Structures are given as C-alpha cells and as structure tokens.
Amino acid sequence: NWARTFRWQPSRTYVPETDADVANLVRDARRARAVVRVVGARHSPSDIAATPDADAMLGRPGFAVRMHRMANIVHIDRARLTVTAQAGITLEALSVALDRAGLALENLGSIAEQTVAGSMATGTHGAGSRFGVLSSTALEIVLITGTGERRVLRRDDPDPDAFRAALCSLGCLGIVVQVTLRVVPAFQLAVVEGELDFATMAQQLPSLLAQSDHTRLWWMPPTDRVLAQYARRITPPAADASLPPPPTRPRPGWVRGSLIPHHLYEASLYAATWMPRLLAPLDPYAAIAHADAHSIPRGRSFEMFKLDCLFKQYVTEWCVPLADAARVLTALRDAIRAAGPAVAGAVHAPIEIRSVAADDALLSPATASSTPAATAAPFVYIGIITYRPYGADAPGRARYWALYEAILRQRGGRPHWAKAFPLGPAELARLYPETWATFQRVRASCDPDNVFTNAYVRRHL
Structure with missing residues (x-):
C-alpha cells in the first residue's frame, strides 16, 4: 500500500475494460476457487485490498483487479x-x-x-x-x-x-x-484559520465544529495547541459580486511546500525516533506542515478540500457520537500524559478532529441505524498518526495504538474500515446491532462462495 505498512503479491492481476470483462474474471476466479480483491489507489493503511499468492488459511490463489481502464x-x-x-x-x-x-x-x-x-x-x-x-x-x-x-x-x-x-x-x-x-x-470555499487551546476546544467542541460548513481541528501533541480551519461554502461564486473570479490554487513555495514539510520535518521526526524530547520543539514545523495547506484563502471546492499527506505513516481513526467526542479527547490526552516516555516518541501531530452527518449505510461508522439520518446527531472522527520518517518506526507506537483503541472501545467507537484495527466479528456486531445481520444476509446472497473474502474480511466479518 501507499504507506508501505502492508505488502502482498497476487498470483494474477486483471485490468478489465468492460462490465463483461469483470463478469468473466469473477467467473474464472470462482472456478479456480481464487480470492478476488479490487486494488484502487492503495491509500488504505490496512490489508483490505490484499490478495496474497496463496491464502494462508485456505490455500487459495489471489487475483487482483485494477480498474483504471474503467474510469470514464x-x-x-x-x-x-x-x-x-x-x-x-x-x-x-x-x-x-x-x-x-x-x-x-x-x-x-x-x-x-x-x-x-x-x-x-x-x-x-x-x-x-x-x-x-x-x-x-x-x-x-x-x-x-x-x-x-x-x-x-x-x-x-x-x-x-x-x-x-x-x-x-x-x-x-x-x-x-x-x-x-x-x-x-460548483462552489468555492473561503478558509479562515485560527488557534485555540485544548481546554477551549473540549469545552466548545460542538459549537466549534458547527462554526463553519467544513471545520477541521488539529490538536498538536505533545502540546495543548489546537489549530482550526473554518471553510465557508460560497455557492454559486457569481452570487457575491464582491468576490473576484475563483483563483487557481497555486503551488506553495519551495520552502513552505517542500523544504519544511518534506525534508526538514521528516528529518526532524527521524531524529525524534531516538530522542522523543525533540517532538515538542518541532511544533512550529508541524504547524507549517499541516495547517499551511492553503496558499490562498479561497478557491474551488475540490482544490481546497485536498491536503498533503506528507510522507509514509501509520494512521488510525475511529468515530464516536458528537456527545461523546470531548470526553474521548480528554481521556486520550490524560492517557498520553500518564503513559509518558512509553509512547512519547510515537505521538505525532496532528490528532485530527472532523465531524460528519449521520447516514444510512448499513456498515458506515456514521450510520444512524434506525434513526432517520436527516434527524440524527452528527458523528465525530478522531484520527491519530505516527509518521514513518525514511521508513523508520517510532518507538512506542504499538502501545500508543493500544491506548487509543482502549479508550475508543470503552466509548463504543467504530473504527474507520480502511484503517487497521483489532476488532473481530463479535465485537463489531455489537457496534452495529441493528444492521450487522442484514449486511451479512446481503453478503451471503451476493457472494455465496466467498470469492471476495480475503484475510481482512475473514478477520473482521
């Protein structure tokens, strides 16, 4: 995958061009008792798309499917x-x-x-x-x-x-x-950035997340500094005569766009794998790397939504109801402080906080279950990250992940499906009490021979 946290070698790779090609490759796989997985951009930091040459448990070949010729x-x-x-x-x-x-x-x-x-x-x-x-x-x-x-x-x-x-x-x-x-x-986003402390964020989290159409909060551990980005939708652009035509988002300058985030920051994080006490002094560089995402305050929506992922990383993200989010964040801060040096080298900035509306997908972490999605309260995603500067693994990452997962499990959090997480079918079923059985029934109907069941699917479903 992109982060180089999982590797696999399929026995065959298909590149279909038509629906008929896809149907034929599925039938071929079914006859060969193969596992089929579609490989997209490989950005999932898990083995969700993995198709090993021979499945470790079932001895089945793995077929990978690339869909880039069906992209019209x-x-x-x-x-x-x-x-x-x-x-x-x-x-x-x-x-x-x-x-x-x-x-x-x-x-x-x-x-x-x-x-x-x-x-x-x-x-x-x-x-x-x-x-x-x-x-x-x-x-x-x-x-x-x-x-x-x-x-x-x-x-x-x-x-x-x-x-x-x-x-x-x-x-x-x-x-x-x-x-x-x-x-x-088409619409534009007008972005305003701000800064606050952790206590203020925790006390005012619902109002902060509702302060703009698209709010991103970045808590910058090991400090209590929180960076905020508030984006307001302008639709249609021509409706506001005071605004100039939408600019094209320029590339940032070499210093702020490359030297600091992709060279100086990565080198400094690499040094911090040996000396975690360097992480706090790195806060100004982390702020530039993560919050200096827009060199213009307004632009086309799809350009303004994008952020630079910088370099290879471990990342996980879980979702909780809005009412629980501040308590989860406070518990996480307290646990990080209590763990001290045991996790200090792995607690990288930022911890990202974003809200989303509830939806009606059976297994979406933000599913509203039996409550109509239109009237359900929002959910909040809380994501943590540990970078892999030059491929190096920071000490304490496993303990940091376990600490985070324990807190989210205690609060009934649901993990992002693209990420790696330790929950098995029994625990996940309890998180989706009204929809899990329905999903499994649909799955059995669509794939009675488990053609699409790889190690990830067996582990979690």
Whole structure:
C-alpha cells in the first residue's frame, strides 16, 4: 500500500475494460476457487485490498483487479444534478470533469487520488456536520456479484437493503463497475484559520465544529495547541459580486511546500525516533506542515478540500457520537500524559478532529441505524498518526495504538474500515446491532462462495 505498512503479491492481476470483462474474471476466479480483491489507489493503511499468492488459511490463489481502464464519465445531467461514472475514476478526475460542467461533489476528504468506488467501499469521509460520507450521495450502484451477475442497486428500490449494504461494502459484495452520484452546483470555499487551546476546544467542541460548513481541528501533541480551519461554502461564486473570479490554487513555495514539510520535518521526526524530547520543539514545523495547506484563502471546492499527506505513516481513526467526542479527547490526552516516555516518541501531530452527518449505510461508522439520518446527531472522527520518517518506526507506537483503541472501545467507537484495527466479528456486531445481520444476509446472497473474502474480511466479518 501507499504507506508501505502492508505488502502482498497476487498470483494474477486483471485490468478489465468492460462490465463483461469483470463478469468473466469473477467467473474464472470462482472456478479456480481464487480470492478476488479490487486494488484502487492503495491509500488504505490496512490489508483490505490484499490478495496474497496463496491464502494462508485456505490455500487459495489471489487475483487482483485494477480498474483504471474503467474510469470514464458516462453521463452528467445538469438538470437533475447527477453524474454517472465508471468505478475506476479518481476523485480528482471526477471533480475536474464536474467543474468544467459547473458542478461539484458535495463534500470530499483530504485525498483526491482515491477511486470513487474505493472511497465509497470504505466509508471515506470529509468534514462538515451537515455533510455525510461520499456514499451518502449515491443514487445507483452497479456491481458484478460473486456469481458474475450484473446487479443494479438503487436508493429508491422497494427493498433497499442491498443498496444500503453496497454504500459501504468493504469490497465483499462484488466489484462495483459504475455509480451515479448526486452533485451540487460548483462552489468555492473561503478558509479562515485560527488557534485555540485544548481546554477551549473540549469545552466548545460542538459549537466549534458547527462554526463553519467544513471545520477541521488539529490538536498538536505533545502540546495543548489546537489549530482550526473554518471553510465557508460560497455557492454559486457569481452570487457575491464582491468576490473576484475563483483563483487557481497555486503551488506553495519551495520552502513552505517542500523544504519544511518534506525534508526538514521528516528529518526532524527521524531524529525524534531516538530522542522523543525533540517532538515538542518541532511544533512550529508541524504547524507549517499541516495547517499551511492553503496558499490562498479561497478557491474551488475540490482544490481546497485536498491536503498533503506528507510522507509514509501509520494512521488510525475511529468515530464516536458528537456527545461523546470531548470526553474521548480528554481521556486520550490524560492517557498520553500518564503513559509518558512509553509512547512519547510515537505521538505525532496532528490528532485530527472532523465531524460528519449521520447516514444510512448499513456498515458506515456514521450510520444512524434506525434513526432517520436527516434527524440524527452528527458523528465525530478522531484520527491519530505516527509518521514513518525514511521508513523508520517510532518507538512506542504499538502501545500508543493500544491506548487509543482502549479508550475508543470503552466509548463504543467504530473504527474507520480502511484503517487497521483489532476488532473481530463479535465485537463489531455489537457496534452495529441493528444492521450487522442484514449486511451479512446481503453478503451471503451476493457472494455465496466467498470469492471476495480475503484475510481482512475473514478477520473482521
């Protein structure tokens, strides 16, 4: 994967060009008793897409599928505000095409290189209490099941269970070949950045997250400093005559765009793997690396949503109800302080806090279950990171991860499916009491022979 935290070697790699190609490769795999997984942009910091040459437990060959030749726009409907695209298109390419048509995706995360189907399959999210995960905008999903059948799933189906399962499918229902998404008129984001302390953030978290359309908070441990980014939507741009035409986001200068985040900061973190006490003095560099993301205060939405991931890293992220988020963050700060030197070298900045609207996907970490998503309270994602400067692993990372996971487990947090996490089927079923059984029923119907069941799926489902 991108972070080099997992490696695998499939026995075959397929690059289909049509739906028929996908159906044929699935039938081939079924006859060969092979495991099939689609490999997107490989940004998931887990083995969710891994297809080993021979499955360690079942002795099955692994077939990888790359969808980059099925990456076209099928249709843009300006009147109905929808776009239909093949599953292999990246969010970047889709956003550029929509922008040319005067449209935009409603919300995006920080990474634009992901494929649209891969982003949906793992519940990828952005920021904003009024905006759900990417798949919450889906209207239709076309997939090839484990039997080679082509199924068209729609939000308005009389029995929507299969559609709701496909909204966050983990790649285990079939291979998605096409999606139709709801879009919005193109808009800009006007960004204001601020700074506050941890105590203020914890006391005012709900109001801070609601202060703008898209709020990102970055807590910068080992300090109590919190950086805030507030982004306001301007739709349509022409409605505000005081604004100039939307600028194209320029590349940052070499010092702030490359020297500090990609050289000085990485070298300093590498030194800190041996001397963790260096992390606190690194705070100014961390602030530049993470919060100096925009060299202009306003721009096209899809350009402003993006952030630089810098360099290789371990990352995990769990989701909790808004009402629990401040308590979780306070418990995490107290636990980090109590652990002291045992985790100090692995506690890298930032710890990112973002809110999302509830949704109706069966296994989305932000699912509202039986509560209508439109009336449910938002959820908050809390993500931690430990960089791997020059491939080096920071001491104490395993203990830091265990500390974080223990707190989130205690609060009933749900892990982001794209990340690596230790929960098995029994514990995950308790986190999705109203939807787990339905998802498993749909999965058995779509993939009766476990064609899409790799080690990740066996471990968690």
